[in-house]
Amino acid sequence: MQYQLPFTDSERLTLDEFKRQLAEWRRYNKETVVEERDGIPVFANEFWTSKQRAAHSLHEISYRACFKPQLPRFFIERLTDPGDVVFDPFMGRGTTLLEAVLLGRDALGNDVNPLSRVLVEARLDPPTLPEVAARLECLALGEPTERPAGFEVFFDDRTLNQICRLRSYLAERRASGRADKVDRWIQMVAINRLTGHSKGFFSVYTLPPNQAASIESQRKINAQRSQRPEYRDVAQLILRKTRALLRDAEAQAPKGRSRGFFQQAVDAPFEYGGPPVVLAVTSPPFMDIVNYKKDNWMRCWFVGVDADAIRITQTRKLAEWKVLVRGVLQSVAAIARPGGVFAFEVGEIRRGSLLLDRVVAEVAQETAWEPVCVVINEQTFTKTSNMWGVDNNERGTNSNRIVVMRRR
Numbered sequence: 001m002q003y004q005l006p007f008t009d010s011e012r013l014t015l016d017e018f019k020r021q022l023a024e025w026r027r028y029n030k031e032t033v034v035e036e037r038d039g040i041p042v043f044a045n046e047f048w049t050s051k052q053r054a055a056h057s058l059h060e061i062s063y064r065a066c067f068k069p070q071l072p073r074f075f076i077e078r079l080t081d082p083g084d085v086v087f088d089p090f091m092g093r094g095t096t097l098l099e100a101v102l103l104g105r106d107a108l109g110n111d112v113n114p115l116s117r118v119l120v121e122a123r124l125d126p127p128t129l130p131e132v133a134a135r136l137e138c139l140a141l142g143e144p145t146e147r148p149a150g151f152e153v154f155f156d157d158r159t160l161n162q163i164c165r166l167r168s169y170l171a172e173r174r175a176s177g178r179a180d181k182v183d184r185w186i187q188m189v190a191i192n193r194l195t196g197h198s199k200g201f202f203s204v205y206t207l208p209p210n211q212a213a214s215i216e217s218q219r220k221i222n223a224q225r226s227q228r229p230e231y232r233d234v235a236q237l238i239l240r241k242t243r244a245l246l247r248d249a250e251a252q253a254p255k256g257r258s259r260g261f262f263q264q265a266v267d268a269p270f271e272y273g274g275p276p277v278v279l280a281v282t283s284p285p286f287m288d289i290v291n292y293k294k295d296n297w298m299r300c301w302f303v304g305v306d307a308d309a310i311r312i313t314q315t316r317k318l319a320e321w322k323v324l325v326r327g328v329l330q331s332v333a334a335i336a337r338p339g340g341v342f343a344f345e346v347g348e349i350r351r352g353s354l355l356l357d358r359v360v361a362e363v364a365q366e367t368a369w370e371p372v373c374v375v376i377n378e379q380t381f382t383k384t385s386n387m388w389g390v391d392n393n394e395r396g397t398n399s400n401r402i403v404v405m406r407r408r
Helices: 015-023 070-079 095-102 114-124 129-137 157-176 181-191 215-225 234-245 297-303 318-333 356-364 382-388
Strands: 033-037 040-045 085-088 106-110 258-262 277-282 336-346 369-377 400-407
Touching: 015 040, 015 070, 015 369, 015 400, 070 085, 070 095, 070 277, 070 336, 070 400, 085 095, 095 106, 095 114, 106 114, 114 181, 114 258, 114 297, 129 181, 129 234, 157 181, 157 234, 157 297, 181 234, 181 297, 277 318, 318 336, 318 356, 336 356, 336 369, 356 369, 356 400
Parallel strands: 040 369, 085 106, 085 277, 106 258, 277 336
Antiparallel strands: 033 040, 336 400, 369 400
């Protein structure tokens, strides 16, 4: 589906107008199911499209457990004006921030994982394709260099040499303070091409790009498939992915600006002196469902990050998760304006027996946030369901459950 420019000139809705629009929603020929739970209205419908590649091409990078760009866009378009500050305390690959700047808002982000900023910053201020091509042309990626043991299960020797040369170049540029937006872009694209399951990646066939297999696991995959790594041209694949990512940039370049980044746990106060946050949109880790350290070990290696030193937010018990939710609500409240909105996306886990939106609404009552409604987006979408062998809207496959709260 071709990306379409959004209509962003409508005035910001009040929360009452927003709820009325939800109740009357008919865009995908379905009627909204409206219920009430503990005095909080719940609206269920298909509120944004399930079609793939319907968002801006700059979003097309992989990261574990990321939501679709249409989710933050739905709230940003309706509940903010151009120039307002939009914040995501668990920014991940930066979906909320990128949508904000594409829509002319100012973006503020946080993630305890330093890899997140690598993924986000480059796409908020992208270079041109000729700039990337010229920089890659200057790099002597074919000159011999030291290569780590074990990586030969993923990469052809010449490909691994090019990867290591590029890694050394980027490390030197960072250390000397000379890294610019072209370097940041090349680094971002490279970590999204390291491993994957097609010839568009540097590696032999392996897990999807947001989950790096271990060296031992990859040996088993190679044996099972009777495969060995083939040569991949690192520079050419970076250029190919750059061309794809910039496909929509001419039609709509980012118009907003970045207000900055934090890199901290969410239970500590954010030191921020800018305009107050008008809207926060986020999706926190669903307890310990995703292992971000394990999944990103190779990306961390490439950018020189010690994955074991990252304080990844993971909680095994519901009581611990409640403490996490309370902490993030309190921290965001401190930098949000009165009347500001928080769209807090969660899912159902434990085969649907635990609906985390109910937990969030309960915890919010103890903070400066007042629950206004719950938005449940339901879709019929086969790719993810088929990949994981579950039915639609089961085990969190295609449903989003968003608690919408107002800053008191």
